[in-house]
Amino acid sequence: MVYDAEDTRRRIFDAAAAEFAEHGLAGARVDRIATAARANKQAIYLYYGSKEKLFAAVLRAKLEEVRVSVSLDPDAVAESVGQMFDWYREHPELIRLLLWEALEAGDEPGEGERERRDAFREKVHHLVDGGVACHLPEDARVRAAQDLLFTVMGLISWNFAVPGMCRLVLDEETDQAALARRRETVVEAARRLATANPAATPPARGG
Known part of the structure; x- marks a missing residue:
């Protein structure tokens, strides 16, 4: 099966949005995000750099979503x-x-x-x-x-x-x-x- 990087990013993003909404930045766990996204932790750090940057990316995207909607x-x-x-x-x-x-x-x-x-x-x-x-x-x-x-x-x-x-x-x-x-x-x-x-x-x- 060919690795679909974009699909992996989407799954990570969706899992992170749910995790951060429930637990916040401090309480969120990268391993739970990885499990929910069916991805490994290394992919999360590769695409987003850190948990803090992932939180910022999720929030920025959600604000943009409401802005255009x-x-x-x-x-x-x-x-x-x-x-x-x-x-x-x-x-x-x-x-x-x-x-x-x-x-x-x-x-x-x-x-x-x-x-x-x-x-x-x-x-x-x-x-x-x-x-x-x-x-x-x-x-x-x-x-x-x-x-x-x-x-x-x-x-x-x-x-x-x-x-x-x-x-x-x-x-x-x-x-x-x-x-x-x-x-x-x-x-x-x-x-x-x-x-x-x-x-x-x-x-x-x-x-």
């Missing part, structure tokens, strides 16, 4: 938030990875921080170009768009960071029932944020 449309904020909510419900591992990163990271900037910052700047400028906070000076528009983006991210992600707490607070029997309620609430909250902000829709240009 959904975005915050300045003309349809509520609808975009609903799509983002659904994406995170289908991919809960990203929230877990981000929580592990926050718990285990030191004070120094993490690997890929500049790349991730640039990606968020791109999202912010997309909102500004779409008319968010158009009544404000340019620098204030950027800050308003940053705040809107982070507020929306918080509205969505907390539901998946603490699903058990979500179920208890809402007094629902299952996580699924609680999340169904939360989706409606989060989308409505986003709609109100957009409509309450006169910058969400550019003013009409009169002749």
Whole structure:
């Protein structure tokens, strides 16, 4: 049988994503990743260099996945938030990875921080170009768009960071029932944020 390097990398990546989401960086074990991936440990170090670099590669790929899958449309904020909510419900591992990163990271900037910052700047400028906070000076528009983006991210992600707490607070029997309620609430909250902000829709240009 011909060795398929790309398939091996994919299996390692998938196994690592599951291992890191469950155990974090410190608690993850390369031997468990190798076993789940049906690969040897040497292949992991060959392709990724170290456990730390493998974690960074997994997190970077997951962030890129959500970036290309959904975005915050300045003309349809509520609808975009609903799509983002659904994406995170289908991919809960990203929230877990981000929580592990926050718990285990030191004070120094993490690997890929500049790349991730640039990606968020791109999202912010997309909102500004779409008319968010158009009544404000340019620098204030950027800050308003940053705040809107982070507020929306918080509205969505907390539901998946603490699903058990979500179920208890809402007094629902299952996580699924609680999340169904939360989706409606989060989308409505986003709609109100957009409509309450006169910058969400550019003013009409009169002749």
